[in-house]
Amino acid sequence: MASESHETHEYDVVIIGAGGAGLRAAIEASAAGVKTALICKSLLGKAHTVMAEGGIAAALGNVWPEDNWKVHFRDTMRGGKMLNNWRMAQIHAQESPDRVLELEEWGALFDRTKDGLILQRDFGGHRYARLAHVGDRTGLEMIRTLQQHAVHKGIDVFMECNIQRLLKDGHKIAGAFGYWRESGGFVLFKAKAIVLATGGIGRSWKVTSNSWECTGDGIALALNAGAELIDMEMVQFHPTGMIWPPSVRGLLVTEGVRGDGGTLRNNSGERFMFRYIPEFFKAETADNETEADAWYTDKANNRRTPDLLPRDEVARAINAEAKAGRGSPHGGVFLDIASRRPADYIMKRLPSMYHQFMELAGVDITKEAMEIGPTCHYAMGGVRVDADTTATDVPGLFAAGEVAAGLHGANRLGGNSLSDLVVFGRRAGQYAAAYAKALRAQPLVDAGEVEQVARELLVPLTSHGGDNAYAIHAQLQECMQNNVGLIRVENEMIEALDVIASLKRRLPNVTVAGGRHYNPGWHLALDLQNMLAVSEACTRAALARKESRGGHTRDDFPSTDERFAMVNVVVRARDGELTLSDEPLPEMPDELKALFEEAH
């Protein structure tokens, strides 16, 4: 059948995703001398990374010479409630300064200290001011720098191309299959190695900071290919999303607002975070306003403000204040920088926040407090990888960036994602290239399987069931928001599984208007399969972890439980069904353990 024909390309390494992780991987693979393709769903430079605001974490020691990789490592592990893969956290802390300097080498212009070095800003959970940044548009600087560097390396870029399935030769990776968004035509990439760098999963929730691309495709692709997932229950709800007007609900308000002096208040003006300091962070957190405010300029003699506790703590506190009736008019709380910093400082440090509130909410943040509340932001969980090589357990398949799991444990610290992208993006490119070079022959793609996938992808265009993909999406978002959100409880999650199952049954009945030519309705119908797979994996893992830790809070199991302290919940797909198991974390060597015993 003509409609199922496809074009074919052959590469050594195919990288799926052109955010920070994919771009960095492509640069590295191509530098290793292998034929490299870079694929993305949007135009180049529009990936989610472009939206990152606050900064990139690296112990450069430019502002606080006391800072070093060991402190960064310790902060990352403690922020992740020790569920992190220690080796990833170590590599990340050790290598991120070099990766940031490399961005500068490639043309990035970070804000400067008085001596002309890269300036660093305070962020939650980081002991020292550690985030290299460009005002509040760090992601734009990063993606543009990488994009421009990559363009000059002769990497083949396939824009607006959507990968739907990974193909294998026996147990090894052999290629990827998808469609062009513009023409709707099919495309086959034969590849020796594939790097997944597809980013996050936030579009399954109603209130989210994530773009339309964040449908968890990489997670579904990996699961179908037989790879393992870990920590899928660990979803970060960022404490400060916009909440009013409704059309901007979920849009991110950078943690940089608090890093630069902003504070959270309830409706009586109280700085309520002082009432929510958990035992785990008591020793290092200021318990009064004077000390908290002094900390911004004198870190040696003061403890950190509780406004900058890790995100999971702050999000829960905001939720509790609003529930107790002490919230803002639209169900959040107030974030106030106007009364605490001069207007010109705010404009210089937070220009896009100023812009965003002024233009979308009619609020002048140099004069008034912002109204904010939690928003679904980041997936700590994802594809299980080897710490050093980013290899999954499927030979030839690698993963880096938000789609991969392990580095952040139960909760990610702000700024640790951008550094994750370049540290592990580079390693993914390097090891995928090495794997491809070592492979003697190009693996074979099964032509029958390709035909089969092509037919499946066309179903929504020919089905007459009459169901609407947009309506199913809205129902999924509603369900995940209400039942698998910031605070979880068993019966609601069981209900969520029922809803997910019923939505899955409806998928074959989705009917799409129009044809194959740039048709978002068709694209959404296909994306829904991924969103449903991710939602199911997340909900099942969340049911399995019967405790509260980091991004996973259970109303029915409100405290941490030793039995879960040292295990990952692992998800696999076997014969179309998900199976779950608890598996022990890798054991940290004694010299690193010692870092947690020393006084901070």
Next chain:
Amino acid sequence: MAAVAERPARPSTEAARSDTVTFRVWRGDASAGEYREYTVALDEGMVVLDVIHRIQATQAGDLAVRWNCKAGKCGSCSAEINGKPRLMCMTRMDTFERGQVITVSPIKTFPLIRDLVTDVSFNFERAKEVPAFKPKAPDPDGKRRMHQEDVDRVQEFHKCIECFLCQNVCHVIRDHEDNKQHFAGPRLFVRLAALEMHPLDTNDRRELLKARAGLGYCNITKCCTEVCPEHIHITDNAIIPLKERVVTEFYDPVAWLARKLTGRDRRRGIVE
């Protein structure tokens, strides 16, 4: 109390009319097309992109549109709204008169793919021609030092979100398809200015500036500056200094070299 008493008295037709909006949206591809009208419910705070999404979800599932961030940060959602080039995600519905029919069409300068989506590959192709950033050697201790006042003006250019609205309004390519061969357009001038004024850069782009980028075609109408959602002073801060450089440095290699070595412009102050 008064408000409660008033509400039922209001005629229901008026209530319905004030809570809805009608859009005329371009539907079609390179071969044929037309404006089609859609009426959808309107909520507080909505932007044009929200209305387009509501049309998609309820009436035209296949309506083609690009977007990513919905916060003015990615530059994907450029369109012409009532003839004015804008980001759809940053255009609030309450800036229009109630009851006004709003026309949304694709940006005009680039070939139409479908509905509101155009083929902007021209911009990506031209970007490939720009000689890359080439930094000078670091300081003796291996570090790189730059002062905030020296990076400030380049950071202005780095704010560009590649929405291509400036490319869209520039008459040199909007009205003369042929000029696309000899003219890179304001977005690329911003990029070139960013590289040329980067305190660490040493690469030579004089040939490109003089010849292939077509800087000479620009007659400083400032239309590009007016539409830039990032408020970059494209003409004053990027194009005019570049034009001046082409004049002096193309014929005066010493001036070019001096600037590259010191990272500073001999003739002009650091801050424009």
